[in-house]
Amino acid sequence: MGKWWKFGRGGGSKDGEEGQAPAPTPEPTPPPAAPEAPAPAPAGEKKPGLLGRLFGRGRKKEAPAEATPPEAAAPPTPPPAPPAPPAPPSQGPSGGSEEGGDSEGAGGEEGEEEKEERVFPSSVTASVDGSWVISDSVWHGLIAGTLSGEDAKAFILHCEKGREHKAIELLAAAYDKDDMGFARYLDTKQSSWGSIDY
Incomplete structure (x- = not known):
């Protein structure tokens, strides 16, 4: 081997010393192993194109097949x-x-x-004859009137359950529809009457 001269410091060293030998050149690294070739696609399937491989667009992975065939899987039984x-x-x-x-x-x-x-019924027409105490006077006569809606229902229920004084109050209100004072001043506790017809 020849002498190694340090460049940039003149032609050589003054005292004639030899320079250090250069480091040995590194050995070239072996080229990387070629990537494994993909498994051949089954017949009938299309290979991905060049753009698909470049941009990483691969085929959609198919869902794994169920462990049991659909014929074997029985539907859940409905509750009894x-x-x-x-x-x-x-x-x-x-x-x-x-x-x-x-x-x-x-x-x-x-x-x-x-x-x-x-x-x-939607309406009831009733009448009753009696002696009616109105304030301080007594009047003998027949009162009659037509009750409708809830009054008709309440009148029938009062008559059926023996609460005739309540039924008379409703009938008196229907009789005195012009508010002449008969219904307001009628005292059913002191009055007497016969059977109620409806």
């Missing part, structure tokens, strides 16, 4: 239906003693349903 309510006892025109008892029980139930579903 609640038991149907028992049918009401049949109402026959004639029957034995047991059927008679059933029909009586059914009749009681029907009576309750009738009370709940009872429909009252």
Whole structure:
């Protein structure tokens, strides 16, 4: 090997010393291994294009197949239906003693349903004859009037439940619709009357 001269310091060293030998050149690194070739696409599938590979747009991954085939997967069973309510006892025109008892029980139930579903007339015309105490005077005569709506319903219920004095107050208000003072000054506790017709 020849001498190594340090450049930039003149032709050589003054005392004739040899320079340091240069570092050995590094060995070239082996080229990286070629990327593995992608597995061949199954027949019928399209390979991604050049732009797709450049921009990283790959195919959408298919959803993994279910472990069990759809035929084997059974749909969930619906919850059992609640038991149907028992049918009401049949109402026959004639029957034995047991059927008679059933029909009586059914009749009681029907009576309750009738009370709940009872429909009252929209208006009632009623009249009653009596001796009416008005303030300090007594008047004998017939009062009559037509009640409608809630007054008609209340009048019927008062008559049915024996509260005739309340029914008379409603009838007197209908009779004295011009407010002549009959209904205001009528004393039902001191008055007397016959049967109420409606």
